[in-house]
Amino acid sequence: MPRRRSPPYVLTASKFFPPMPKSDAMTDTSSCASDAPENRALSAAQARERMMAEVIPIVGHEFVSVRSSLGRILAADIIAPHDVPAHDNSAMDGYAICFDSLSASGETPLSVVGTAFAGNAFSGLVGKGQAVRIMTGAVLPAGADTVVVQEVTRLENGVIFVPTGQRLGQNTRRAGEDLMHGAVALATGKRIGPAELGLIASLGIAEVDVKRRLRVAFFSTGDELSSIGNPLAPGEIYDSNRYTLHGLLTRLGAEIIDMGVVPDQPAALEATLAEAAQVADAIITTGGVSVGEADFIKETLAKLGQVKFWKLNIKPGRPMAFGKVGNAWLFGLPGNPVAVMVSYTQFALDALLRLSGLDPIPERPLLTVQSANVIKKQAGRREYLRGQIVAVDGQWQVKTTGNQGSGVLRSMSEANCFVVLAEDCAGVQAGDAVQVQLFDGIF
Ligand code: AMP
Ligand code: MG
Numbered sequence: 001m002p003r004r005r006s007p008p009y010v011l012t013a014s015k016f017f018p019p020m021p022k023s024d025a026m027t028d029t030s031s032c033a034s035d036a037p038e039n040r041a042l043s044a045a046q047a048r049e050r051m052m053a054e055v056i057p058i059v060g061h062e063f064v065s066v067r068s069s070l071g072r073i074l075a076a077d078i079i080a081p082h083d084v085p086a087h088d089n090s091a092m093d094g095y096a097i098c099f100d101s102l103s104a105s106g107e108t109p110l111s112v113v114g115t116a117f118a119g120n121a122f123s124g125l126v127g128k129g130q131a132v133r134i135m136t137g138a139v140l141p142a143g144a145d146t147v148v149v150q151e152v153t154r155l156e157n158g159v160i161f162v163p164t165g166q167r168l169g170q171n172t173r174r175a176g177e178d179l180m181h182g183a184v185a186l187a188t189g190k191r192i193g194p195a196e197l198g199l200i201a202s203l204g205i206a207e208v209d210v211k212r213r214l215r216v217a218f219f220s221t222g223d224e225l226s227s228i229g230n231p232l233a234p235g236e237i238y239d240s241n242r243y244t245l246h247g248l249l250t251r252l253g254a255e256i257i258d259m260g261v262v263p264d265q266p267a268a269l270e271a272t273l274a275e276a277a278q279v280a281d282a283i284i285t286t287g288g289v290s291v292g293e294a295d296f297i298k299e300t301l302a303k304l305g306q307v308k309f310w311k312l313n314i315k316p317g318r319p320m321a322f323g324k325v326g327n328a329w330l331f332g333l334p335g336n337p338v339a340v341m342v343s344y345t346q347f348a349l350d351a352l353l354r355l356s357g358l359d360p361i362p363e364r365p366l367l368t369v370q371s372a373n374v375i376k377k378q379a380g381r382r383e384y385l386r387g388q389i390v391a392v393d394g395q396w397q398v399k400t401t402g403n404q405g406s407g408v409l410r411s412m413s414e415a416n417c418f419v420v421l422a423e424d425c426a427g428v429q430a431g432d433a434v435q436v437q438l439f440d441g442i443f
Contacts, residue, residue: 041311060212072210083176095131096144147171189359211357217280219259221287241286277326287335289319316406317343336406366435372399375428386415
């Protein structure tokens with residue numbers, strides 16, 4: 001059909017990917033091997049563990065300016081080149097004094113001998129019986145060890161009166177209190193957010209050594225898929241998964257390579273996978289992983305590389321192939337749009353983060369809240385429903401968002417969390433405690 005993308009290359013898969021040695025049991029997908037490890041449905045925990053054990057971070061890195069490092073991952077430790085703060089300074093507006101000047105029994109009069117501003121220090125000495133007016137951030141003058149806040153003092157004719165009850169060192173910030181010269185300010189593997197940008201700038205560092213971006217190629221598979229801009233023929237649907245993945249991978253900070261739509265033809269799939277493996281660290285496909293006639297991702301993957309597993313004991317997203325083509329990791333996600341988002345966020349995401357160099361991979365918190373509605377479920381597999389957390393009478397509750405079909409993207413769009421029901425859960429009554437995973441932070 002003319003609108004289908006014909007691959008703009010002539011590479012053949014075999015040229016780049018000689019058959020894997022058959023001694024690797026993982027590659028055997030013949031029917032008599034239905035009991036082979038990759039044919040078993042793994043639990044979510046097993047699948048995650050397998051993926052995380054397999055993938056290792058990419059090694060390339062580059063130097064970028066501080067601002068451009070937002071969202072990037074550090075490729076080397078950032079060492080403090082000086083103490084932060086660099087000098088003892090005042091944490092408040094007030095008077096810098098020598099604590100020994102204060103009388104234990106009553107108000108102490110101190111004569112004000114000067115002013116210290118942030119960026120314009122008082123160069124003299126604060127002697128006994130003296131005080132220097134000081135602003136927040138100003139360097140603590142020599143001789144002073146304590147700051148008395150302005151509000152508790154009384155000023156008369158150049159003399160302040162300080163009440164009892166002051167503590168040695170109060171309202172001061174010590175040099176090196178944030179970071180000592182030579183300390184690791186930020187460790188390799190840290191993702192740079194707004195706080196890190198500020199911290200790096202506070203060290204006077206202009207260029208940051210970050211991991212190169214992860215290169216992720218992706219494409220949709222399916223004869224029924226049409227691209228936006230074309231009218232839909234009977235039986236066709238628009239390809240939405242590539243747009244969702246565009247969003248997910250852009251949020252991840254990856255360099256994305258959109259390879260379009262590939263028809264359900266083994267030769268086209270082989271050629272596209274081969275091309276993708278040449279240019280990417282990871283490949284994400286959607287569709288073609290269930291056991292239907294045209295579901296051939298697994299077969300092609302086994303032919304070109306290795307299938308580690310392709311069946312998960314979850315809903316939605318039961319079929320999900322994980323394997324390797326050449327040096328690229330392959331995540332063969334299901335076709336259904338919601339299943340794409342579930343399998344990406346629950347499995348592919350952390351593997352991609354590890355590949356990108358993030359270390360440690362953050363725990364994803366599950367929060368316990370009350371279910372506002374009944375949820376039907378049979379025990380045996382883990383389920384991810386789309387939910388909306390709402391405050392009811394000061395208490396957080398979650399309600400599921402309408403039709404939970406794995407093709408219904410609206411249920412994702414209306415949701416702000418996944419309701420995660422464990423394998424042994426056999427249904428939920430309104431008011432039962434359930435676990436939710438907030439979307440914030442996963443995409
Ligand atoms: P499959 O996994 O290929 O059997 O696809 C499962 C379901 O997801 C089918 O109803 C497909 O039409 C649908 N689907 C597959 N790929 C896409 C896509 N890229 N965009 C939207 N729906 C899709
Ligand atoms: Mg399909």
